[in-house]
Amino acid sequence: MAGGGEQQQAHRAGVYKQKNKGHKHGKHRTKGEIERENKGRASVMVLTKKQRKDQKRMDRRHKANQLRRNKKDLVLTQKRSLGTRDGPPHLVAVVALHAGVDTQAVTQLLRAEGAGGKVRTEGGVMGDSDSFGLLLPRFKQRFVFISPSTADLYSLLDVAKVADSLLFVLDSKVGWDSYGDYCLSCLFAQGLSSHVLVCQGMSTIAVKKQAESRRGLLRLAETRFPGARLFPLDSEMDSSLLLRHLGGQKQQRLGFRSRRSHILAQRVSYAPGSTEGHMGGTATGAGTLCVSGYVRGRPLQVNRLVHIVGHGDFQLSQIDTASDPLPLIFSSSCPAKGDREMQDEGQETAVRVLMEADPNLRESLLTEAEVDPMDGEQTWPTDTELLEAEEARKSKRVIKVPKGTSSYQAAWILEDEEEENEEEDDESDDDGGLMEEGMEGEEEDGDSQGAGSGCASEDEEEEEELEEEDVVSSSGRGQAEQRYDEHMDETDEGEGLQRYREARNNEMFPDEVDTPLDVPAKIRFQRYRGLKSFRSSPWDPLENLPPDYSRIFQFQNFDRTRRRILAEEAQAEEGAMVGWYVTLHIVDVPLSVMESFQAGRPLVLVSLLPHEQKMSVMHMVVRHHPSCTEPIKSKEELVFQCGFRRFRASPIFSQHTSADKHKMEPDLVATGCLLGCDPQRVTLKRIVLSGHPFKINRRSAVVRYMFFTREDILWFKPVELRTKCGRRGHIKEALGTHGHMKCVFESQLSSQDSVLMNLYKRVYPRWTYDPYVPLPWIRREGAEKMDDMKME
Template sequence: MIAHGHVLCGQVPGDHKIVSVDDEADCAQLIRTLAEAHPSAPLWRRQRPCLLVYAAHFYPAADDTGTLTLTGYVRHLGLSANQIIHVPGAGDFQIDRIEGAQEPTALGAAARVTKGDSSMEASGPGLVVFPDPAARDEVIRENEADPLAGEQTWPTDMEMQEAEQQDKKKRRLPRGTSEYQAAWITEDIVGEGESSEDDEEEEDAAGDDDQDDVRSLAGTRAGTEAGGLMSEFGGDDTEVDDMADDEEGSADVGVDLKQRWREQQDDVMFPDEVDTPRDIGARVRFAKYRHLKSWRSSGWDPKESLPREYSQVFAFQNHKRAHKRCGTIAAAEAVGGPEDCHGVPAGTYVTVHVARVPTAAAAAAVARGELPPLAVFGLLQHETKLSVVHFSVRKAAALEDPLPNKTEMLLVTGLRSYTAQPIFSTDEPSGSRFKMERFLHPGRQIVLSVYGPICFGPLPVLAFLRGPDGSLRLAASGTLRSCDPDRLVIKKVVLSGYPVKVHKKKAFVRWMFFNPEDIRWFRPVELWTKHGRRGRIKASIFAPLHDIMQNLRYFSCGASVQEPMGTHGTMKCMFDGFVTQQDAVCMSLYKRTFPKWPADTAAGSFC
């Protein structure tokens, strides 16, 4: 029995008494224990006021809004008229005033209010509480973005001249080459590997520990957003992002379920591996990706290359300190009386007047009729503002279908419910960055990241999938982790190739790239094999210059140019140890990913 008691205590939180039921007397003792036990409310309910609504009425105004009256008991904490309340199905609203209401009593029951009970007199029909205009909370959803915050000053003429001089590259041309002939020689012919200094730089790029840990694959002109690269190839950032969205999740409705099963199995067997596209260059497809020398120690600025939506969200310098302060304010408002806190204590029967409620939003609350009481929660300070919210969840055991990244879900917390398309990431207790997961695998603890209103934990969450007929299926359950826009969710892709010819530490690798331009572009990135070797791409083949310039009708000369091998993507690689043909050569690239911005961020969208 002691062993079973430990198991039950681990599953049911709180301090409970274990009772044996071996005979009739024990059964009677169990019944008495259940009758006398008072279940305690969870912490997230105890730190917020709640109004159990038994009656709701709507009084329309001249426009498409009106006044919604909610009558019921105040529970948990005292309700302040300065607080924002959340009406399920309607949204977040300010309180216009709080009036005392006549408490309903059973037929024939004696009056329970005595003349000397001042607390009950304060909750009678004569009670009217108005908010304090100076201390009243505002319904603020989005942050006001400064459109000039990201502007850069135009460079001066001197800076432009210096930049042009730096861009000019010194080219070594064959003797006797005229100015007209030199104009036909492209940078691809003479710009790669002519000087020994370039070779030394390439050696340093692969093996030096003193180099920069983070490399932007878009180059210095393009920056981390790859703007220069996309303008060079005639594309834009939107097209690249669309292709990335198609790859990282099959959340569209038209995707076959069997295809999702295959993608999930591939993600388990070959995590993060993707195929290099053939219809578009890898340097264009992966323009926004970068290489990290060390996943743990390489730097990554959380304020770097943020999307435009990040200017509309709120963030805390210290989330725990803000939570403690908001809880202290709510507790102080709950203790005082109507004169000093502009509210009513818990246990009173009141009517809350909510002004400027849209007619369509109020219909959901009024149409409940004889349904169970509606729970209207008073929100803590800042709990109407948008931020990036993270939930730690686990996939439901009853759900067997694959659940890809960015699947549309109905997230139901203790306070509100809203539809979102979360991104999945690993749930690690420590670390500065977290790897994006393409599927919600069973048995794993995963973090869901969404744009949503700020909420303070502990707070439960249930994630539901909505069927074609409107039915709901439980997909995952968990708790609130944090509200932190600076949490780095990194998408990792692995490009793989296979050695077709091996000689000691050298290998000729194919199927990673399909043109020499991509090989040159990704040349600084470190390679690794599944057997633990490290290496780099090496310029290996020396071609006579007259063979390269034959199509340009140049004269032959004895100069030689160092080029990455192969016109079909074959490249020569050097590793730190012996390589076998059974091995696979891989390249890791990383990019920060963000949740999808909600289609509607109005006050009634998160209800």
């Protein structure tokens, strides 16, 4: 090649070279052709899909950034307004978590001159002698300190609902005692606001052991307050650092508090006498209550109802502005111009009517729906119905009556007995939960005839023997045991033992009841029905409702109404603004409210949203608390703390599932949240009838002990059967007249299996709402005595 000088020729394809077809792109132009023709130019009116998508993504990003910035600015505004001149004073509740700590020593250090504040006793809560107002000109902040008594649990919870910060005082050695731990459990369940941990007596510990003691307290505090700081409080310098931390800490938001305007009463006066009622009449024995305090949360409207915690709902007549008892003055020698103007204006207009209620716009105190007794009236009965009634009247039942009883009296005796039987059935069915259902048949046997009387006599003999043993052994008791027995309630102890036995019986045999021997099963269980599938079988929620359901209100869509009302409330800017010191005139208030405030208990007012005073059926999702080990039956009276409301009611417990029906069950004392408001939620009670297969032939078996009459077997024949091993079947026919029945199953049974029949009945909560809750029985002094007796 190098020497010859020949040139290499390129390869040429032959005639048999494969030629692939070109892409048929149709009549439209490709993206490449469009880009080449436009040369980078884009139409103003027409954008591609990608460009529109990019623009939407940018818009969403900008919108999210704006919402985030607005929320951040709102939080900063609320934080900066708290405790300043434009907002309400910073309300701090001092709570002792141990019986050995002294809250008065804490308040003395906070109000000392070395802390840098100026004390205003008139700025405190008059119902509490330990409360006071504190001005900090250096930080341009103002505080109100209140020391609720932990012995009164309700007062502590009421103050914690409105307090901006909670100052927990711990012991330097053990932190908190058993009662303090109980108070913390209640506060956490209710909703805990911003809090600070303080320990006393750290300076009294040796210097070498202070670091170790502090680490031990921090480890204990981590169990309840993860990541919390611990402040020592033994000097005025410590109190100054504590006040600075209180003024700048992050505020925890509580939903039930931030959406409603609320007031902690600073001053209260009462004018007794007859006042005009909300229905146009007069309410004797009531008067007008004038409550002064700072508006917190949301603007207060005069036409809205107010709820006094622990006392009920009331109406406002007017709102007055009053001079601020805790004005923020930066310098006592030379106040600012704005402060002098504010003081002069306050002196000139000490009391001025801000707004008055409009009778046409003021919300009514109506809590129950008005019932028309003629709504359920039927037309005149037909001839067939009259004929059936006449035949039923002629076919009278033969009963035993006392000698000399007339036919008229016998008719009344018959009706009374029927009513008593129905009441007994209702009590046995509805009053108890699953624990009570397991003993249901035995209780009814003892009530109806003498079948259970022998058991009752045996119980009495056992009780007499126990009493004799107690008398014999009492002579050898020590003094400590006698003191322990003095505080023992034998009645409560016996009831607790009965509940424990019923709970254990229900764990072994859930929902099982015994078929009575003296009453036909079709009459005893006539209100129950069988379901093919508990999840998918239909149940009309409007079927056979009790008469009380006509008095309650029902929402068409509770969640939608809730969102709409909260959105309207968030946009409302009318009424007394947050931070104003106002006086509310509340009408038709009983004297007991004033007496409660004079006794030293706090008075908390909250403005109600629309429809909050109306009665309906509420559903709550709860979980049991570890401290409560005793079983609680359904329809047993309990005390509920739901937001600002505290009331007594008798609830029914049910499983919370995704189905439209929920099985009733007893539960423990619990904490949780509100699920919704729906009177049409179906809660079913289940009972289980059990039988024993004693003749098994492949898929068929003869079952006994479930029923005792042929009529009962024919009555419950359509209901499906199941076994504990998972077999399913049905009743084929009755054998004889003593309750034996032939049943067919999907597969062969084992001799150890049991045949079960599930029956269901809808249950309703009792109308036992009571807003007046008595004082709690738990007291710190009582708890200390019980601890001492246990130690002895």
